[in-house]
Amino acid sequence: MGFGEKLKSAFRELADSGTVVGDIKKKAIALNKKIVLCEGEDSRVVKAAAECVRDRIARIVLLGNAEEIAGRNPDVNLEGIEIVDPATSEKLGEYAKLLYELRKAKGMTEEQALEQAKDSTFFGALMLKNGDVDGLVSGACHSTANTLRPGLQIIKTAPGVSAVSSFNLMVAPACGNKYCEDNMLVFADCGLNPTYTAEGLADCALATAKSAQEIAGLTPRVAMLSFSTKGSAKHDLVTLVQEATRIAKEKAPDLQLDGELQFDAALVPEVAKLKAPASTVAGHANVLIFPDLQAGNIGYKIAERLGGFQAIGPICQGFAKPLNDLSRGCKAEDIVCAVAITALQAK
Numbered sequence: 001m002g003f004g005e006k007l008k009s010a011f012r013e014l015a016d017s018g019t020v021v022g023d024i025k026k027k028a029i030a031l032n033k034k035i036v037l038c039e040g041e042d043s044r045v046v047k048a049a050a051e052c053v054r055d056r057i058a059r060i061v062l063l064g065n066a067e068e069i070a071g072r073n074p075d076v077n078l079e080g081i082e083i084v085d086p087a088t089s090e091k092l093g094e095y096a097k098l099l100y101e102l103r104k105a106k107g108m109t110e111e112q113a114l115e116q117a118k119d120s121t122f123f124g125a126l127m128l129k130n131g132d133v134d135g136l137v138s139g140a141c142h143s144t145a146n147t148l149r150p151g152l153q154i155i156k157t158a159p160g161v162s163a164v165s166s167f168n169l170m171v172a173p174a175c176g177n178k179y180c181e182d183n184m185l186v187f188a189d190c191g192l193n194p195t196y197t198a199e200g201l202a203d204c205a206l207a208t209a210k211s212a213q214e215i216a217g218l219t220p221r222v223a224m225l226s227f228s229t230k231g232s233a234k235h236d237l238v239t240l241v242q243e244a245t246r247i248a249k250e251k252a253p254d255l256q257l258d259g260e261l262q263f264d265a266a267l268v269p270e271v272a273k274l275k276a277p278a279s280t281v282a283g284h285a286n287v288l289i290f291p292d293l294q295a296g297n298i299g300y301k302i303a304e305r306l307g308g309f310q311a312i313g314p315i316c317q318g319f320a321k322p323l324n325d326l327s328r329g330c331k332a333e334d335i336v337c338a339v340a341i342t343a344l345q346a347k
Contacts, residue, residue, distance in 0.1 A: 020169065020171050020184065020216070020312070021312075021337055021340075023217065024215065024340050024341060024344060025055070025057055025337075025340045027343075028057050028058060028339070028340040028341075028343040028344055029055070029057055031058075031343050031344070031346070031347055032056075032058070032059065033058050033134040033135060033342075033343040033347075034058065034059040034060075034061065034132075034133045034134050034135075035052070035058045035059070035060060035061070035133060035134060035135045035136070035137060035342055035346075036060075036061040036124040036127050036128065036133040036135070036137070037049050037060060037061070037063065037138070037335070038063050038120045038123070038136065038137070038142075039063070039064075039120065039138060039140050039141050039142065040062045040063050040064020040065070040068075040069045040120075041064055041068075041069075041072075041141065042141045043072060043076075044140055044330065044331060044332045044335060045062070045141075045332075045335060046062065046069055046072075046073045046076050046078075047073070047076055048332040048333075048335035048336045048339065049062045049078075049081050050076050050077055050078065050081065051332065051333075051336050052336055053079075053080040053081055054077070054080075055336075057336065057340050058339050058340070058343045059082070060080075060081050060082065060339075061081075061082045061083075061084055061127065061132075062082065062083050062084070063083075063084055063085070063086055063120045063124055064085060064120070065085050066083040066085065069083060084123075086118050086119070086120055086123035087118050089123070091127075092114070092117055092118065092123075093114075094130070095117045095123060095126040095130065096113045096114040096116075097110075097113070098126055098129065098130060099113040099117050099122070099126055099154070100113035102129075102153070102154060120138075121138050121142065121146055121150050122154070124138060124150070125151060125154040125155055125323070126154060128154075128155060128321050128322075128323065129154050129155055129321070134321075134322070134343065134346035135321065135322035135323065135324075135339075135342035135343060135345060135346045136151075136321075136322070136324070136342070137323075137324050137335065137339055137342055138324075138325065138326065139324075139325040139326035139327070139328065139330075140326045140327075140328060140330055140335065141328060143328075147323070147325040147326075148164075148316075148323075148325060151164070151316075151319055151323045152164070155319045155320050155321050155323055156319070156320055157318055157319060157320060158207075158318060158319065158320045159320070160251075161203045161318045162199050162203050163193060163196065163197075163200035163204065163318060164192065164193070164316060164317070164318040165188060165189045165200075165203070165207055165208070165316075165317055165318050166188065166189050166190065166191045166192040166193075166313065166315060166316050166317065167187065167188040167189065167190070167207075167208045167212075167313060167314065167315055167317060168187045168188070168190045168191070168300050168311050168312060168313035168314055168315070169186060169215070169216055169312040169313055169315070170186065170187055170303055170304075170309045170310070170312075171183070171184050171309060171310040171312065172185075172308075172309060173307070173308035173309065173310075175308075177309075179267040179268060180267075180286075181284065181286065182218055182286050184216055184218065184286070185286055185287070185288060185303075185309075186211065186212040186216060186220075186286065186287045187288050187290065187299060187300045188204055188205070188207075188208040188287075188288075188289055188296065189204055189289075189290065189293060189314075190290070190293070190297050190299070190300045190313065190314055191293070191296075191297065191314025192293070192314060192316070193293055194292065194293045194294075195292055195293070196240075196291075196292065198240050198243035198247060199244070199247055201224075201241070201244035201291065202244040202245075202247035202248035202251065203318065204289060204318070205222055205224060205244065205257065205287075205289045206248055206251060206252055206255070207317040207318050208220075208222070208287055208289060208317065209252070209255055209257070209287055210317075211315070211345075212287050214344060214345070214347060215315075215341060215344050218286055219256075219286075220255065220256065220257075220286065220287045221256045221257075221280075221281045221284055221285050221286050221287060222248075222255065222256065222258070222281065222285065222287040222289060223257075223258060223259060223261045223266035223267075223281055223282070223285035223287065223288050223289065224241050224244060224245045224248070224257070224258070224259025224260055224261065224291075225241070225259070225260070225261060225262070225263055225266060225288055225290050225291060225295070226238050226241040226259065226261065226262065226291055227262060228241075228260050228262065229260065229261050229265045229275040229282075230260065230261075230276050231260075232275070237291060238260060240291065241259055241260040242259070242260055244259070245257070245258070245259035245260060256280060256281050257281065258276070258279045258280070258281035258282060259289075261275075261276060261279070261281070261285070262275070263288070265282050266281070266283070266288060267283065267285060268283060269283035269284070270283075271283070312337075315341055317345070321346070322342045322343075322345035322346045323342075324338050324341065324342050324345075326338055
């Protein structure tokens with residue numbers, strides 16, 4: 001879960017210029033966003049913080065004790081990094097009060113809020129909620145739950161969004177792929193929500209279309225995937241996708257979105273002409289919305305392992321403010337790219 005092991009080879013192998021990652025970094029530099037990294041106890045995070053500042057990818061707030069960070073990382077240039085210790089921060093009281101107001105209806109006391117606010121991930125989420133940073137990245141040495149729990153409790157979902165979701169950027173191999181017109185596809189949800197309601201699936205589709213445009217620079221053509229195309233099969237699972245398609249079209253009538261479509265009808269023009277001749281998306285889709293996590297997770301791994309695509313993600317979306325989870329197996333360069341993507345989401 002999180003940005004995952006797949007970022008390792010993908011980000012290292014792609015050069016910084018003329019590539020997907022290079023373009024993302026260039027866009028992040030132009031935005032000059034401030035991102036909080038919650039795990040100053042981890043040397044990979046400290047190294048990534050220094051690289052982000054050096055390359056101007058983002059302004060960085062690193063959480064932890066400054067003396068301990070410097071002592072554990074003598075070879076890292078910490079100049080330009082804002083280091084904040086949650087336990088001694090002058091903002092602790094303000095953040096604790098904010099947390100209490102957010103959680104008192106759930107039974108949290110002021111004393112509990114003060115103690116909870118000292119936790120680095122909660123402190124980072126409170127910084128984000130308070131507008132003191134533009135985005136948050138965590139998870140290098142903590143579980144996905146440790147990152148997402150403060151996100152769901154403090155940042156919460158964006159207005160009108162019923163569920164947080166995730167997406168993967170799928171970069172076509174160097175030899176290309178005849179069914180990938182943009183040399184990239186966007187898959188969702190491949191790493192976060194096991195099941196969706198129709199409304200949740202619709203919101204996932206709309207969020208992914210926005211991510212495809214803002215992060216990957218695509219003009220989104222969204223296919224709502226199923227084992228049925230335009231009523232060719234009857235089943236409750238098909239009905240779910242049909243209903244999600246209807247809701248998504250109502251919410252975003254100008255978006256190129258269609259469903260339900262089988263995978264081949266979504267990507268192969270010849271199949272699309274037979275199965276969905278009236279569709280402007282079928283045969284040309286670049287954003288693929290899988291009906292559940294099982295399908296999405298299996299699908300992106302097939303594309304990666306058998307099709308030679310590079311998988312970047314999962315990347316979180318649907319929060320009211322940008323928040324992303326790392327793999328505990330990540331490297332410093334993975335964290336740098338996570339920061340860049342988070343900065344773009346803050347746009």
